[in-house]
Amino acid sequence: MAVAQPVGVYEREDLLTGCQAVAEGIRLANVDVIAAYPIRPYTEVMDAISKIIADGKLDAEYIVADSEHSQFEIVKHAASVGARAFAGSSGTGWMYGFEALVVTATDRLPVLFLVGNRALDDPGAFGVEHNDALAIRDMGWLLCWVATAQEALEHVLLGYRIAEDKRVMMPMALAMDGAFLTHSQHIVRIPSQEAVNRFLPPFDLAERRLHPDNPVSIAPQVNEDWVMEIRRQNWEAARRARGVITTAYEEFNQVFGPRYKPPYYFEEFQTEDAEVVLVGMGTVAMPARTAVRRLREQGHRVGYVNLRWFRPFPTLELRDCLRRFRAVGVIDRDFAHGAPDDGGVLLHEVRSCLYPLRERPAVVNFITGLGGRDVSIQDAIRMYQITQEAARKDRLDGFVTWVGVRE
Amino acid sequence: MSTAEKVLVYDRIKGVKQIPLEEFYTSGHRTCQGCESATVMRQFIKAAGPRTVVAGSTGCMYVANTSYMTTPWIVPWMHTQLGAGGSSAVGMAAGLRALMRKNRIPQEKINVISFCGDLGGGDMGLSGISGALQTDYDLLIIMYDNESAANTDIQATGLTTWGAQTTFSPVGKVQRIMHRRWKKNVAAMLAVGHPNCRYVATACATFPPLDFLNKVRKALSVGGPTFIHTYDPCPKGWDFHPRYSHELGELGVRSGLLPLYEIIDGQVVYTYDARKTAKGRIPVREYLSRQGRFAHLTEEDIAYIQRMVDEMWDEWEVPGVAPFRGNLKVPA
Numbered sequence: 001m002a003v004a005q006p007v008g009v010y011e012r013e014d015l016l017t018g019c020q021a022v023a024e025g026i027r028l029a030n031v032d033v034i035a036a037y038p039i040r041p042y043t044e045v046m047d048a049i050s051k052i053i054a055d056g057k058l059d060a061e062y063i064v065a066d067s068e069h070s071q072f073e074i075v076k077h078a079a080s081v082g083a084r085a086f087a088g089s090s091g092t093g094w095m096y097g098f099e100a101l102v103v104t105a106t107d108r109l110p111v112l113f114l115v116g117n118r119a120l121d122d123p124g125a126f127g128v129e130h131n132d133a134l135a136i137r138d139m140g141w142l143l144c145w146v147a148t149a150q151e152a153l154e155h156v157l158l159g160y161r162i163a164e165d166k167r168v169m170m171p172m173a174l175a176m177d178g179a180f181l182t183h184s185q186h187i188v189r190i191p192s193q194e195a196v197n198r199f200l201p202p203f204d205l206a207e208r209r210l211h212p213d214n215p216v217s218i219a220p221q222v223n224e225d226w227v228m229e230i231r232r233q234n235w236e237a238a239r240r241a242r243g244v245i246t247t248a249y250e251e252f253n254q255v256f257g258p259r260y261k262p263p264y265y266f267e268e269f270q271t272e273d274a275e276v277v278l279v280g281m282g283t284v285a286m287p288a289r290t291a292v293r294r295l296r297e298q299g300h301r302v303g304y305v306n307l308r309w310f311r312p313f314p315t316l317e318l319r320d321c322l323r324r325f326r327a328v329g330v331i332d333r334d335f336a337h338g339a340p341d342d343g344g345v346l347l348h349e350v351r352s353c354l355y356p357l358r359e360r361p362a363v364v365n366f367i368t369g370l371g372g373r374d375v376s377i378q379d380a381i382r383m384y385q386i387t388q389e390a391a392r393k394d395r396l397d398g399f400v401t402w403v404g405v406r407e
Numbered sequence: 408m409s410t411a412e413k414v415l416v417y418d419r420i421k422g423v424k425q426i427p428l429e430e431f432y433t434s435g436h437r438t439c440q441g442c443e444s445a446t447v448m449r450q451f452i453k454a455a456g457p458r459t460v461v462a463g464s465t466g467c468m469y470v471a472n473t474s475y476m477t478t479p480w481i482v483p484w485m486h487t488q489l490g491a492g493g494s495s496a497v498g499m500a501a502g503l504r505a506l507m508r509k510n511r512i513p514q515e516k517i518n519v520i521s522f523c524g525d526l527g528g529g530d531m532g533l534s535g536i537s538g539a540l541q542t543d544y545d546l547l548i549i550m551y552d553n554e555s556a557a558n559t560d561i562q563a564t565g566l567t568t569w570g571a572q573t574t575f576s577p578v579g580k581v582q583r584i585m586h587r588r589w590k591k592n593v594a595a596m597l598a599v600g601h602p603n604c605r606y607v608a609t610a611c612a613t614f615p616p617l618d619f620l621n622k623v624r625k626a627l628s629v630g631g632p633t634f635i636h637t638y639d640p641c642p643k644g645w646d647f648h649p650r651y652s653h654e655l656g657e658l659g660v661r662s663g664l665l666p667l668y669e670i671i672d673g674q675v676v677y678t679y680d681a682r683k684t685a686k687g688r689i690p691v692r693e694y695l696s697r698q699g700r701f702a703h704l705t706e707e708d709i710a711y712i713q714r715m716v717d718e719m720w721d722e723w724e725v726p727g728v729a730p731f732r733g734n735l736k737v738p739a
Contacts, residue, residue, distance in 0.1 A: 032505035033498070059509060061501035066538030070494035073487065073535070077462060077498025080485055082512070083505050085498075099488055202511070210483045210499065212458045212517060217478035219486035221470050 011192040018181035021149035023048030025156025027058045028196040033078035033085040035063045035071040039093035041178035042116030068093045072100030079109040082209040091118030094132045105140035110163035115175040116182040119371040127372010130334040133175040140234045142172040143311035145281040149186035167240045180283040199255045265314035271303030276387045279305045280331035291380035327362040329387035333369045362390045368403040417628035435479035436472040441649025443639035444551045446612040454623035459518035462487040462495035466524035467558035490531035492523030493539030500544035525552040525566035529593045540601040547626045553641035561644040565591040571700045578703045594636040598670040606633040608669040614657040638665045646699025658694040666727030
């Protein structure tokens with residue numbers, strides 16, 4: 001990433017975990033209402049925010065709720081009166097509040113949630129799996145994965161900017177890998193309040209806000225008379241979000257310097273002359289990039305594509321990117337039991353995005369890192385080797401490989 | 408009149424002629440004839456007035472009340488989920504407080520009211536209501552109790568009277584009584600568990616006259632989170648002619664089966680005294696026999712309900728409210 005920044009844009013540097021970086025973002029976004037409920041690993045963000053509030057650095061209503069369902073409903077209704085609101089969760093906690101997540105999207109209330117990805121029970125596991133956040137993929141949420149603490153802080157600001165845009169008005173889920181990012185420390189440059197204010201306008205729910213001066217009825221029963229048109233509006237908003245996301249990153253770069261490169265939805269690493277690439281989300285980027293460097297030392301033309309935005313899915317941009325390669329290996333840190341070809345969730349998205357091409361790269365799939373299992377550099381090298389092999393084959397058999405599993 | 412009632416300052420409606428003429432819940436809903444829950448809606452918002460925001464949980468007062476394009480609500484209203492009666496109120500109150508403190512909307516008193524049914528509030532939403540009553544926000548949660556999932560086809564809930572026939576508790580060839588749960592004592596449970604909650608009450612929309620209106624006024628005046636449980640006879644669900652709705656409510660209260668009281672700063676004030684020592688209470692039979700849902704009860708069943716009600720009023724430490732039997736055993 002380019003490092004040249006305009007002077008005065010950052011107030012300080014600090015050593016922060018991913019969760020603490022999000023808390024700094026919440027402070028800078030001047031969030032009005034925060035609802036907390038504990039579950040590992042996202043919960044550290046609430047530890048950090050409660051201290052920020054206790055120290056008088058953020059003026060917000062802070063509520064410790066009785067459950068995730070209440071936590072999510074509280075922020076949903078806080079947003080309905082026009083407040084900027086924040087909550088978050090992990091794993092089964094996220095699923096416990098799922099009903100509230102769905103209505104937050106269908107009510108088009110642009111709250112921001114942190115999802116510290118965690119394996120779903122049973123059996124209990126604290127470690128990362130992406131199935132929790134992925135569960136909302138069809139519900140009308142913006143959904144994006146960050147891979148560093150710096151990105152995490154910045155995507156709180158970008159998240160509110162995009163979610164609250166009049167053309168979008170969708171809730172935003174900011175996902176990060178449990179432990180590997182929620183609890184790992186990075187040097188983070190913390191923007192100044194002045195710079196943030198230039199980038200992020202105040203939240204204005206306008207004619208939809210619930211207030212005695214604006215006596216509207218929100219979400220009455222519609223049945224078959226209207227629900228299809230309302231779904232269509234959600235669908236159009238999700239489509240419009242793509243343009244707004246691009247604009248938001250451009251504006252971000254104008255204020256903070258060239259932090260992000262087009263097409264913004266994903267980040268390419270050493271792909272210029274690559275024959276095969278891996279595509280993944282989250283912190284698996286670290287071993288994958290190291291593997292790229294090592295393999296390139298041996299003369300292999302490999303690269304990595306780190307997918308940041310899952311919803312809206314960058315169909316055209318990713319298609320244009322991946323068509324250049326002979327084979328694509330999709331890394332799923334999730335499971336989709338019984339899905340076509342028994343592949344993971346991301347596989348189906350990527351493969352579907354490539355299907356309209358007449359000349360398509362070969363696509364293979366890796367299920368790995370479940371329940372927080374480490375994905376090593378050696379694992380990544382093996383995934384590259386399998387993908388290289390796929391590039392040479394006419395026909396793909398057994399193209400889903402579980403990497404790092406005892407069989 | 409108790410001491411507690413004297414110190415609670417509120418804008419009391421002293422007579423029928425003082426009831427505000429303005430309606431904030433008007434045409435547009437399609438509730439049934441004789442719907443007492445609709446009366447609860449109409450009255451609470453009449454008592455609260457226009458500077459109010461309302462959240463309504465899923466239930467018959469959502470589905471039958473608010474069809475798209477024909478809302479009956481003159482005040483701002485929003486749907487909330489079945490179990491979100493408490494959390495929706497907290498969210499609105501927190502949002503309004505933050506925005507006022509940060510000078511983004513004018514400072515003023517805005518009433519925050521959330522309503523939920525007995526299924527949504529008394530069963531599923533109990534945890535959320537408990538959470539709301541632990542906050543310091545000014546809000547009122549009204550649980551309108553028609554003793555069933557009335558929109559879903561009259562299914563039994565935790566607040567359905569023992570023995571009642573519902574679509575989940577039909578009368579069968581082998582089992583006469585499928586609903587064997589005693590009515591959950593929600594208001595007192597909430598009062599006991601939330602000592603900082605200053606006002607908890609039970610009410611019946613039409614008996615005694617003006618009572619519910621004034622209870623809403625009190626709840627909104629006292630400060631902090633408050634809770635009112637209303638008993639709403641439901642002609643469709645309870646199987647009686649709609650013309651008797653008000654009468655059924657009164658009979659339920661006078662039989663002692665539906666105790667009416669307020670708990671103000673921990674002090675119990677009876678709205679209707681159903682203890683034998685007072686005017687006395689009518690036999691439960693006079694209430695039960697007017698409803699089709701109890702038509703299958705035998706003499707023994709009615710005697711059982713009567714015995715339970717007698718215990719409530721004659722043996723409970725706090726009659727009709729708290730089922731402790733006195734005789735505290737204190738270790739030496």
